[in-house]
């Protein structure tokens with residue numbers, strides 16, 4: 485089988501060695517006479533995998549003792565509701581930074597559940613940039629501040645995180661978690677669907693400051709309250725065992741690559757290649773996003789016409805580079821390059837872009 489370069493925004497490419505390792509032990513897990521997905525999640529074999537995944541995540545991201553790690557389901561989407569359900573405070577507004585399509589979805593749920601204030605919006609620049617830290621005024625009376633630190637659809641990354649003082653800062657890091665170190669002295673809650681940088685779909689990782697676990701009132705149903713999961717190591721109910729097992733393997737692979745700093749360097753190298761072609765194309769390729777907000781994970785770009793974009797995507801697909809079509813809401817082209825995308829994939833796309841312009845420009 486020839487592996488193609490998969491630029492999907494998620495679920496997305498995973499390391500081949502991870503897939504092969506899972507395949508090799510799929511039917512029988514460690515001599516148990518059964519597969520991992522058939523055994524009790526309360527048994528010793530799964531327990532070891534589960535605890536290993538928690539420990540690996542903590543070690544790789546240098547998560548301090550002040551924060552708990554939760555393995556949940558429902559995607560990052562369920563967090564749009566769980567955040568306000570757990571962190572809102574009567575009489576206080578929840579503050580949201582509206583950087584694009586995913587922030588809008590988070591805001592829509594927050595509005596259903598309480599008082600919500602949009603403290604910055606990219607609407608007047610068509611969501612082509614993230615705010616600088618000094619553009620955000622943080623009222624110490626906010627219940628929390630929510631950011632979407634990488635907007636997967638618009639390709640906008642927030643590199644300068646606001647200092648929110650004593651107000652909890654919550655970040656949807658779904659599409660760039662594990663691509664750079666996280667400063668846990670600044671952020672109180674991080675959440676991410678696993679399927680973009682951590683593993684397959686079906687698992688959501690939440691990293692939360694321990695003293696926020698108790699904020700939810702008694703009316704919040706058991707599964708939806710963070711405090712239910714933390715003391716049980718996320719085994720309150722049946723966890724998504726296969727997704728956690730796969731994430732554990734992906735994290736093992738990240739360790740072998742050199743950890744988060746290696747992922748960081750690789751993300752920069754891949755992004756430099758593609759943005760380099762865009763900026764060197766005399767305006768033939770255009771990235772609508774302001775240079776200082778350009779996402780390293782999701783590169784959004786346009787060609788001179790919709791017809792050329794169609795042709796570009798078709799020819800790239802034929803050349804073994806797939807899912808380069810932009811999100812249906814914004815059109816254009818998008819190259820999503822998550823941790824498991826090798827530098828060779830970005831180089832192949834960069835070469836293809838140069839050749840395509842030469843032929844059609």
Ligand SMILES: *Cc1c(COP(=O)(O)O)cnc(C)c1O
Pocket residue numbers: 494558559560561562586632634635636656657658659677678
């Ligand atoms: C993909 C994505 C989501 C939604 O994730 P699901 O796991 O599909 O619910 C939310 N936020 C961001 C930034 C995303 O990229």
